[in-house]
Amino acid sequence: MRVWAELLSTPTADTPGTCVQVHFDDRRYILGHIAEGTQRWLTERKSRGGKLSDVFITGRTEWATTGGLIGFILTLSDQKKDKRVFKWTTVHGGENLLHMVASTRSYVLREQMLLKVDEQVEGITPPFQDHNVTVTPLYVRPTGDPLAPVPPSPKLSPAAGEKRERDESMSRDERIQFLAQKVKDMFFKEQQSVNKTGNEGKEGAPKVNEVGEPPMKKGRGAQGADTLQPSQAQSEMLPPGEPSNIALSYILIMNDHRGKFLPKVAISLGVRPGPDFAKLASGEAVMGKTGNMVKPEDVMEPTRIGAGIAVCDIPEACYIDDFLSKPEWSNTEKLQKRLSCFFWILGDGLQEDKRILEFMEKFPEASHVVSSRELCANHIRFTGAAKFTQRLNYLDPVCFPLLQSSLEPAKPAPEGTLAARSGMRRILEPEWIWEERFDREFDGEKALESVRALGPSFDEVVTDIHQSLASDPVPAETWPGSDAEVITLGTGSSLPSRYRNVSGTLLRVPGVGSIIIDCGEDTYGQLRRLLPPDELEAVMFDLKVIYISHLHADHHLGAVSLIKERTKLLLSKPDPNNNTIFIVAPHRFHNFLDEYSSVEKIFSSHANRQIYVPLESLIPPPYTTLATPQNRENLKQLLDSLSLSSWRAQTAYHCQDAFTTAFTFKNGFKVAYSGDTRPTHRFTLLGRDATLLIHEATFDDELLAEAVAKRHSTISEAIEAGMQMKAKVTCLTHFSQRYPKKPKMVVGEGGDMDVVYAFDSMRFRVGEAARFRRLQKGLEEVYKDVDEDAMDAEEEGREEEEEEEVKEEVKPVKEKKGKKEKQQQQQQQQKLKKSETRRERTQRIKEEDRKCDESGMSVDAMIKELQEIPKRKKDEKKKEGSGINVDAMIKELMESPKKQKEMGKQEARVMQGRRDRLRRLDSVPDEPEK
Ligand SMILES: [Zn+2]
Structure with a gap:
């Protein structure tokens, strides 16, 4: 052993x-x-x-x-x-x-x-x-x-959301x-159905979430693709605790290893094989043929x-x-x-x-x-990611700095x-x-060699680009926000992979501050890797907002460490003008931060005080929830602190509590962010005339069916969204890890709008995004030698290795494995068949998806909308005009009785379509989203 x-x-x-x-x-x-x-x-x-x-x-x-x-x-x-x-x-x-x-x-x-x-x-x-x-x-x-008693948890700023009670009376054991x-x-x-009071529902009872919709089909594999419905997850708050x-x-320590019994030695000492052997092995002394005592240690190897x-x-x-x-x-x-x-x-x-x-x-x-x-x-x-960063740096050190x-x-x-x-x-x-062994360490020299190995054609392309940039520099735009900088820290979806970390984007607005837009695990690590220490410190100082679009784990697991690092910095260098941080997120995320504060203090009431702005309160009326006076005050502080004129959100078409958002600075600079979503009309309206759109583009165009099933967007859909918004710059990110190095770029789309494909550790000024048009050819070249087949083979080799291990593990049931293998093969063949038909279905699904969204809402929202029409009609007079386009549109719809009738019909059609679609999707084998 x-x-x-x-x-x-x-x-x-x-x-x-x-x-x-x-x-x-x-x-x-x-x-x-x-x-x-x-x-x-x-x-x-x-x-x-x-x-x-x-x-x-x-x-x-x-x-x-x-x-x-x-x-x-x-x-x-x-x-x-x-x-x-x-x-x-x-x-x-x-x-x-x-x-x-x-x-x-x-x-x-x-x-x-x-x-x-x-x-x-x-x-x-x-x-x-x-x-x-x-x-x-x-x-x-x-x-x-002197053992300083652990201070009680900080009085947290009034948590948004429904009122939930902490049970203060529990004993430690309880x-x-x-x-x-x-x-x-x-x-x-x-999973059991749990109703709002937290009681478990009867088995077999239909699972229904708060708005009365059937629950969303659960994805598999993606981080957090499975999340609890809020009614289940939040019916009770955790009892408070104290940091330890x-x-x-x-x-x-390994267990001692008893030595082996040595039968030949025992026989030579005159022990008869049989019961005496057993006695010796179990630690008893026995009598030999000649009356001699034979002790266990005489006939056993020593214990290890x-x-x-x-x-x-x-x-x-x-x-x-x-x-x-x-x-x-x-x-x-x-x-x-x-x-x-x-x-x-x-x-x-x-x-x-x-x-x-x-x-x-x-x-x-x-x-x-x-x-x-x-x-x-x-x-x-x-090292995989660093190798490509080194190549990209060779192409353009401005947008791709070295790590x-x-x-x-x-x-x-x-x-x-x-x-x-x-x-x-x-x-x-x-x-x-x-x-004598260590993990391979990244060798910058070697990575540079790999750049040179790309050959003279690569060098020519790069030289051309450099010359063109020198002789005819990209004109820097002068519209508001053109000096803002986008730093993409993590640009992959679902799970962190070798080449892309999970979601994380930093927006630096000169004179205003920094905003982190989603922050998956290790976002702080990515910042540390990219920025020189003094710049890192500056970013952490002026970090004003952490924005979380939804609760899938690939979008927020890095938030706690960012908050902690900022608190640490501000405790060591207090700055009275800079001692708050706004957490703009679904309110359930605020609840998580509150509950986690029992484990350790992450905020500091005087150095890094948190102000929560729940996204639910930013949805235009009449869907706004949680618009409490406190939340309104929090929003006001947010707008003041960042010189913003507005910050709005809309529900995304993705999962429970997922949002799209747009915020506008007083100078007119407007930023829209999709989070994870299928394209929706309401986001297009929300982001209209955005200076910068950051849009997820999880899937390549040919994987539309998958994009629909998993409620993500394709590259072309994301570009289309930018065109509809009339955005000046669209930055695509959150690419599927299935194409870990480079997504299949759709060249020439976007018209006047600049389309930027994000890579990890990339940075650019919004007003200089046109630079990427010049880099396009070089970007293709950087990845030219990437042999996807070889990569697949590498992956497969890895699977085989693992398979070996598995075989070793299940030796005793090896015979059964033959059967199992056959079954697996059959399953795979079925899968193949299905994936063929899936491709065929793509067009049909696309058509249906378009129908679902044709009223400008997702199916979910539309159903909700239709359910609420009678109630809203009553409320309508009391409500003041919101001035939001979506609202105007709905209002228009509601004012026309003919249209209402049509919507009734449409409701039936959509419900039927939705049922059919879910049924079909259920028959498609789930694949881990990787
Ligand atoms: Zn998601």
Whole structure:
């Protein structure tokens, strides 16, 4: 048996956490941080996690140690669903872990994922044990400084949304039980219909959401494609909790391995084969033929003492004394024989602390690997993306700057220790040695060579472009907003991939501030990777708004770390004029932030105070909800703070609580953002005359049927939306990860409007978007050598590798596999057949989709509209004119009795069409959206 511990990640901009994986033949264990970026890094490393059984989170329960957990869980569940290798994964961690996971319940729902969350409590939770290992937690508390009581959660600005009550009266045990049930409901409870009071509905009762529509067909695979309906997710608020300052470390030790019984030796000592053999093997001494005593140790190989590792997480100096005084360290001699390696995860400056260095000397046989920001270079982890950034930079350094990185750490590792390097592997069994291997590190030189290898034709194209830009510069426009800058940080959909991170766009408006428009996981990491430190600081200072379009995880998992970084910055450099941050989002997202604040304080009432503006309150009347006086005041503050004249939203045609939006600055600069949506007429109206439209373009044109099914837009539809709005510039983003490097550009569309295809880590001024017309040919060339087939082959090779592992895993049931394979083949053939007919259906579906939207609304909205007509007619007189086009249109419709009649007919037609369509879509096999 070979067992090893491998360092999976070290602190970099891409992967801010440290974690270690212990590898057994049948199981894997991860210890350390599951920080943001972990899932993308594991994808880059081609680790799939099929055999992952347990995750032990070290340190305090906070976003820095658990921020990647949700993305990690979602990816893992999708993989496990496919492979069915090792169903259960348990996440172990310290106080508040349950609360942390439960707070995400409005956007995480994976019924097939068998996930357990084990919140460990000192004195109650026993050490973890299975047939491979025993894992003992050390609960470490800060000492020295008088233990400052954790301040109560900040008084949050009045949360938007319906009134929900926190139950303040729960005991600790009740609270834990309540949270555990919430987490259980998220992962392996059959979805049950729950009515508004939170009672479970009868089985078989139709599932109906708040507006009385049939529930949306659930997607699969996409991050957060499964979300709870609000009535389920929010019927109860989590009981309040307090941040915990306990930091966990773990000692993992392999179980002792009893030696083999040696029958030949036993016979030579005069033992008769038979019952005496059994006695010896079970540890009893027996009598030999000549009356001699034969002891078990005479006829057994010696027991192999299980080796192990310690993962010691010391976030701050005040934890050191308590860590060293833990009783687990008292039996030094025993541990010396077992602990082969210490992985130290240390806060800034702690690697030089004498107390830690002296402690290390007690374990001279063990290796001491130290991971800290100072000892680990900021290597580029996502090398695939970086390679193309380097090429794009060669084409145009203005729009494609080189990434920030360092090849050398800030400080050398102290004597007798090793600085952590990703991929380093300590063998624990059969002997304690280091295997000479590390993860590949990005080599800028090599990437440049790959640029040169593109050949003379590429160079010619680039030279032409450079000359043309020099002799005939792109004229900078002078309309309002032309000096604003768009920085695309993540431009992929669904899951972070090698080449594109998930949604994240930064808009910098000179003299006003910065706005983050959606921020998927690791958006801050992408910022850190792209911007030099001083510019990063400037951006974080003037970050005024975080805008979240909807609750799918690929659009907001990076928000907490952005808020935290800004709070940290403003606490260190207070600025009284700049101490608020506006969170413009669906109100359920505000609820998440409020609930998460029990785990750690992310805002600061005097340095980075939050002001919530729920998108529901920005919808033009009469659909506005949550337009409370407080929310109106919040909006006013938002408009004042950013010199805006208006900020409006409309429901998107995508999922529950998804929005499109448009905001206009006082100087006339207007920005429209689609979020995720099918094209809708109401968004076209909302974004009319936008200076800049940022539009999702998830699918290539030939995948229209898929775009319809998954409620996304195609590239041409997004361009069309821009044309209809008469936008000056349309920036396309959120591309399907299926074409990870470059979407199929539709050349020549858009007329006078500038169309910009976004790449990760790209930046341009709105008034200089015409530059991309000049770059077009070069962009095609950059990707010319990309052999999609080779890429597919690479992917397939990876699948095969994984398949190997699976085979190994399920050996005992191998015979059954033959049958299974046949079944799978049949299924695949069926799938193929269906995909052929699917293509044929494309046209028909397109036609229907157009019909659905012809009244200027999505089906959902139209049904709602039709239902509300009688009620609204009554209200109509009381309502003041909103001046919004949609309204005018509806009004016009309503005033004409003839039109009303038509709408009645149309309602029946649309309902029937919708039912047919859903039925058909149900018969199309779901494919993970990747
Ligand atoms: Zn979405």
